[in-house]
Amino acid sequence: MRRRILFGEHATQAPAIARFIDRTRFEPSFADLAHADFAPFDLVVPLSIAQIEAARAANDDGRRRAVLPTPELVALCDDKLACNQWLIAHGFAAHVPALLGPEPDSYPYIRKSRHGDFGAGCIMVPDAAAAAALEPIDAHSFHQRAVAGADEYVLHLLRIDGEIRFRLCYRYDMGTPLAVRGGGARAKATVPADAALALPLCSAILDVMAYEGTCCFNYKLEGGRVQLLEINPRFGGSLVGEVSAYLQAHFAALDPIAP
Structure with missing residues (x-):
């Protein structure tokens, strides 16, 4: 089963992530995090400092979807x-x-x-x-x-x-x-x-x-x-090419017993 990832909107990083992400493992979406429904997603990743505060609501139901400073x-x-x-x-x-x-x-x-x-x-x-x-x-x-x-x-x-x-x-x-x-x-x-x-x-x-x-x-x-x-204190632009390895590391830490 593919993991569903919600990224914040970003003019340059979002298209690059959409290009490089491994779609056999991950299903990416992009949205304004201030108005997003986080429930369908396994992980939430803000792409700018301005998006971090809105992303905190991803954990409000007790499920750890975002790891944030x-x-x-x-x-x-x-x-x-x-x-x-x-x-x-x-x-x-x-x-x-x-x-x-x-x-x-x-x-x-x-x-x-x-x-x-x-x-x-x-x-x-x-x-x-x-x-x-x-x-x-x-x-x-x-x-x-x-x-x-x-x-x-x-x-x-x-x-x-x-x-x-x-x-x-x-x-x-x-x-x-x-x-x-x-x-x-x-x-x-x-x-x-x-x-x-x-x-x-x-x-x-x-x-x-x-x-x-x-x-x-x-x-x-x-x-x-x-x-x-x-x-x-954010996702850096040059990380986009290895976004799949980055996401896999997230899941290995948050859900280590999952396949």
Whole structure:
């Protein structure tokens, strides 16, 4: 019997999931989760941060259809400045590029929006001339040391009942050392990568958070050390190609005796 999966609507991820999912095992549907009837489905997967709160209702009848981080952890990870400050306060400062003041005098640095996906609101500042052209910073943004390097990594993780149940790592080749990956700068290549350096760190962070559900860590390597760029408390776009393995890991954790 095929498992029925309800995904949230998403302009790019939904069509990709529909293309890659193994339909011999899974029957996908896509809907506005705020108005969905969850009863017919075996699993509910939000595809954006905005959909997570609505997805919580999938468990209201006592059946565990969605594994989701707490509202407090969603808010923490969604605020990039607050998340960096949390990491520093909880012993992970060595893996956080230095936070800078409102008028940094060392370059390169990046001005980051506290909220937003896919590079929105992020500006790379390579030198004093570029800094002089910027508007004064406001409370919605912050400055952070830029980590140079053309390679950026993403580690997708699923944690259920305190254990990592699924992991998938990719390396993005950005082509230039100071690119801001997002709408204006896309990877030249995306290839599978070894998560060995980052997995112990990322697992330790999730342990301290007591995080449950899906997330992805974006990071670079500097001198062999992981430098965290952000933690996204959601399904990441580059996970779509392995969505069937991700779903199977869900069911293996939630219903281990099922075939």
